[in-house]
Amino acid sequence: MTDLAGRTVEVPHGAKKAILGEGRMFYATVVLDKDKPFEQLAAIGDDLPKFDPDTWNKYLARFPEAKDVPMIGAAASADFSVEKALDLNVDVLVVTLGFYDKIKESGIIEKLEKAGVPTVFVDFRERPTQNTVPSVLLLGRIFAKEAQAQAFADFYMAEMRKVYNVANRxxxxxxxxxxxxxxxxxxxxxxxxxxxxxxxxxxxxxxxxxxxxxxxxxxxxxxxxxxxxxxxxxxxxxxxxxxxxxxxxxxxxxxxxxxxxxxxxxxxxxxxxxxxxxxxxxxxxxxxxxxxxxxxxxxxxxxxxxxxxxxxxxxxxxxxxxxxxxxxxxxxxxxxxxxxxxxxxxxx
CATH class of the missing domain: 3.40.50.1980 (Nitrogenase molybdenum iron protein domain)
Structure with a gap:
């Protein structure tokens, strides 16, 4: 697949253990499986409870098992441990595009690739109105949730169109x-x-x-x-x-x-x-x-x-x-x- 950084990456279809390099990417992955949103997550960045405790508390109340999902430092920070990621036997690291330069410079991509773990970049922040649909569809392929990803993408586009059709004129x-x-x-x-x-x-x-x-x-x-x-x-x-x-x-x-x-x-x-x-x-x-x-x-x-x-x-x-x-x-x-x-x- 081609990720949002324009990189061609080989990823196992239906990843069972993914790391979200930024915890707030959970906003996107949860729409792919609202009944078992933590099942395919090996770890998530600790920014979700840190910067959005309201959402984290809401999900903890609904899914108490979420407290057992390992928290790691943001993928672009010094707190991120490649060794810890590999200990979790992960399939893929998913990272936000805004971290691309820092992660490339840190050597994380190469270290994980040598161990057979690909890194995939998605984007909901830099160019959100352009990159949300391709990012969601990409996540759908990674997690083998293509139908759910397409359903969300269709809903997203229909709701955005309600504004575009007027504002563009x-x-x-x-x-x-x-x-x-x-x-x-x-x-x-x-x-x-x-x-x-x-x-x-x-x-x-x-x-x-x-x-x-x-x-x-x-x-x-x-x-x-x-x-x-x-x-x-x-x-x-x-x-x-x-x-x-x-x-x-x-x-x-x-x-x-x-x-x-x-x-x-x-x-x-x-x-x-x-x-x-x-x-x-x-x-x-x-x-x-x-x-x-x-x-x-x-x-x-x-x-x-x-x-x-x-x-x-x-x-x-x-x-x-x-x-x-x-x-x-x-x-x-x-x-x-x-x-x-x-x-x-x-x-x-």
Whole structure:
């Protein structure tokens, strides 16, 4: 098979023991087998409970055996042990494309290949709207779950099309300017991380907005000077948030996910909009502010985020679009857990 790094790789069909080099790739593998989502996993990266404890807790409650799945360091970190991977007698290492350079430099690929273990790259983060379908289909082949992968891909494309069919016809002057702040409040002393034309920057454009970050950054992300934000005075402000209590105690981010509630999210969002310079922005004055679940940024479920953004930016053009219903349908069809908590909210 050809992976998302353009490498030709031989992988045993129906891998029985796979390592997810980043734990949050579980968002993708679970849709392939919602009844036994951990059966073919030999180990996963420890970032899932670290950066998304809400989701991990939800799955632990449903599948207590998940606690026995070995946790390893992220494949691109110094914590990753090739020896430990080989001790688990694994069939394949699956890694996110964003780690490609680091992993290549580390020698992990070569060491595993010498032991007969291939490395496969998928991508849900760099170019998510382009690479999600081929990545899911690739995982379907690896795990011999082709039918399930195709079913998810079909659902994904149908839901994205609901936005594309309208947003693609918008003229430049119909696209409001949006400043998307990445992980706002993760470090209370830092403002303002944003996106170039990748990831959430891509989601904003797909939803019918103009991502301000593209004027300043050609890469995935960058830090916008707060003075530049005041000068831009965007029509809308988007911030991403999650439960980072395990990784960054003391953060002031908007907690979004399965275990939060709207009142808490609103309080935190209002707090972020009280930072220096923000109260003067027209988007804040007009309450055109949204917080959205950060982990959509590397999840095949991001089509829900694109729908939520489209509905927010163009309520008249997307009057019939119901992202809440889409999110519920995703859970009913492809996930073994139910919807709870809050995944996006607008400033009251």
């Amino acid at each position: 918008l003229k430049p002057n119909e696209r409001p300017s949006v400043f998307a702040e990445r992980a706002a409040g993760l470090d209370p002393a830092v403002c303002c991380n944003t996106f170039g034309n990748f990831n959430f920057g891509e989601f904003v454009a797909e939803a019918g907005g103009f991502n301000v970050g593209t004027k300043y950054f050609t890469g995935v992300s960058g830090v916008l000077n707060p003075e530049a934000l005041v000068t831009e005075d965007p029509d809308y402000i988007l911030v991403t948030g999650a439960n980072w209590s395990n990784s960054n105690p003391g953060n002031t981010a908007v907690w979004l996910g399965y275990e939060t509630d709207k009142a808490k999210a609103q309080q935190q969002l209002k707090g972020l909009m009280e930072r220096t310079g923000f109260p003067e922005l027209k988007a804040v004055k007009e309450k055109k502010v949204m917080a959205i679940y950060h982990q959509f940024y590397q999840s095949p479920y991001h089509f829900v985020a694109v729908q939520a953004l489209a509905k927010w930016l163009h309520p008249d053009k997307f009057a019939d679009l119901d992202p809440d219903a889409t999110f519920k349908e995703l859970h009913e069809k492809f996930l073994p857990i139910d919807v709870s908590g809050v995944f996006w909210t607008t400033l009251d």
